[in-house]
Amino acid sequence: xxxxxxxxxxxxxxxxxxxxxxxxxxxxxxxxxxxxxxxxxxxxxxxxxxxxxxxxxxxxxxxxxxxxxxxxxxxxxxxxxxxxxxxxxxxxxxxxxxxxxxxxxxxxxxxxxxxxxxxxxxxxxxxxxxxxxxxxxxxxxxxxxxx
Amino acid sequence: xxxxxxxxxxxxxxxxxxxxxxxxxxxxxxxxxxxxxxxxxxxxxxxxxxxxxxxxxxxxxxxxxxxxxxxxxxxxxxxxxxxxxxxxxxxxxxxxxxxxxxxxxxxxxxxxxxxxxxxxxxxxxxxxxxxxxxxxxxxxxxxxxxxxxxxxxxxxxxxxxxxxxxxxxxxxxxxxxxxxxxxxxxxxxxxxxxxxxxxxxxxxxxxxxxxxxxxxxxxxxxxxxxxxxxxxxxxxxxxxxxxxxxxxxxxxxxxxxxxxxxxxxxxxxxxxxxxxxxxxxxxxx
Numbered sequence: 001x002x003x004x005x006x007x008x009x010x011x012x013x014x015x016x017x018x019x020x021x022x023x024x025x026x027x028x029x030x031x032x033x034x035x036x037x038x039x040x041x042x043x044x045x046x047x048x049x050x051x052x053x054x055x056x057x058x059x060x061x062x063x064x065x066x067x068x069x070x071x072x073x074x075x076x077x078x079x080x081x082x083x084x085x086x087x088x089x090x091x092x093x094x095x096x097x098x099x100x101x102x103x104x105x106x107x108x109x110x111x112x113x114x115x116x117x118x119x120x121x122x123x124x125x126x127x128x129x130x131x132x133x134x135x136x137x138x139x140x141x142x143x144x145x146x147x
Numbered sequence: 148x149x150x151x152x153x154x155x156x157x158x159x160x161x162x163x164x165x166x167x168x169x170x171x172x173x174x175x176x177x178x179x180x181x182x183x184x185x186x187x188x189x190x191x192x193x194x195x196x197x198x199x200x201x202x203x204x205x206x207x208x209x210x211x212x213x214x215x216x217x218x219x220x221x222x223x224x225x226x227x228x229x230x231x232x233x234x235x236x237x238x239x240x241x242x243x244x245x246x247x248x249x250x251x252x253x254x255x256x257x258x259x260x261x262x263x264x265x266x267x268x269x270x271x272x273x274x275x276x277x278x279x280x281x282x283x284x285x286x287x288x289x290x291x292x293x294x295x296x297x298x299x300x301x302x303x304x305x306x307x308x309x310x311x312x313x314x315x316x317x318x319x320x321x322x323x324x325x326x327x328x329x330x331x332x333x334x335x336x337x338x339x340x341x342x343x344x345x346x347x348x349x350x351x352x353x354x355x356x357x358x359x360x361x362x363x364x365x366x367x368x369x370x371x372x373x374x375x376x377x378x379x380x381x382x383x384x385x386x387x388x389x390x391x392x393x394x395x396x397x398x399x400x401x402x403x404x405x406x407x408x409x410x411x412x413x414x415x416x417x418x419x420x421x422x423x424x425x426x427x428x429x430x431x432x
Contacts, residue, residue, distance in 0.1 A: 105201065105202065110171060113172060128319065138318055
């Protein structure tokens with residue numbers, strides 16, 4: 001087993017790793033992630049849990065002091081639905097537009113990711129489905145931080 | 148570096164009075180390798196120790212024990228990271244060689260060395276950027292009791308390892324689970340990481356050595372993985388085997404990490420088939 005292991009690991013060297021890894025988001029081919037999240041009802045519960053966690057998160061709550069929370073809730077529900085391959089349309093502004101001027105840091109972004117993971121875990125979303133949604137949100141980071 | 152400093156660091160970390168660790172995601176600072184750099188157990192990764200993001204600082208203190216029956220390796224130390232850009236680390240290693248000393252009538256019962264590490268993130272990010280995180284590192288090592296190494300043919304008692312590491316966390320890559328891949332190229336002539344000195348009667352120049360880690364995160368707290376580390380073969384008195392291990396890591400929060408593994412070190416200084424339990428405790432600040 002170790003022989004095999006050593007060969008496999010020697011192969012996964014620096015060259016492989018430096019290949020481009022994350023491309024821009026593409027539409028999902030089906031709605032399996034949407035279903036895994038519990039459909040729109042499940043997504044709505046996750047978004048609600050996320051918003052409650054943000055409200056209690058002293059690291060980032062100040063960024064939302066002047067935010068229309070009901071509109072944010074509505075747009076997040078749409079966005080998560082679209083990213084999960086669900087039957088929705090995102091009608092909000094671009095990530096770059098809505099985060100402009102907030103000077104959101106790497107740590108702020110990660111704090112929200114942690115809150116989202118906690119919200120999904122609380123709703124019983126399986127780890128694999130959590131990761132598949134996070135995978136969809138990861139490429140947005142460049143449009144969100146330090147704007 | 149001395150025990151008092153490490154004890155003080157451990158006390159500060161465990162008391163919880165220190166500021167909360169930084170803003171990077173759980174487990175993204177890795178564990179502490181036996182040479183002090185953030186990484187797996189035996190392989191340094193490109194990640195910076197602890198959880199400091201841009202404009203933050205942080206680090207770790209650790210203690211590790213590997214017991215193969217014939218040998219016991221103890222390693223402890225600390226690391227400090229600045230802005231997710233630079234990591235400095237110190238580690239002290241002690242290898243208990245009582246079994247070998249008895250068999251070969253050696254006067255020394257331990258082999259000791261200190262390791263001072265520097266790691267610079269060149270570009271990329273473990274998770275987010277288009278490029279994986281790539282870092283360049285150096286480890287200055289000083290063997291502290293050189294009598295036995297010199298007797299078995301080691302050429303020098305201090306030297307520097309250089310390494311280039313690339314690390315990437317592929318989100319949801321394996322059946323929805325996160326996959327961590329790390330590849331490290333090390334340029335070194337350290338015998339048994341330096342515990343048996345540097346260079347030797349068979350070869351005294353540095354070798355390019357391949358090291359790697361593959362790990363899967365079962366959830367944000369639990370990770371299982373495998374590691375491999377190629378070793379040089381500079382001394383004629385005994386073979387030096389490549390190392391490998393399988394491990395389980397537990398990151399209950401950003402202050403604490405526990406790693407348990409099974410290490411296969413092969414032949415170490417004439418004693419063959421050295422395998423045993425690897426245990427490591429890491430505190431982050």
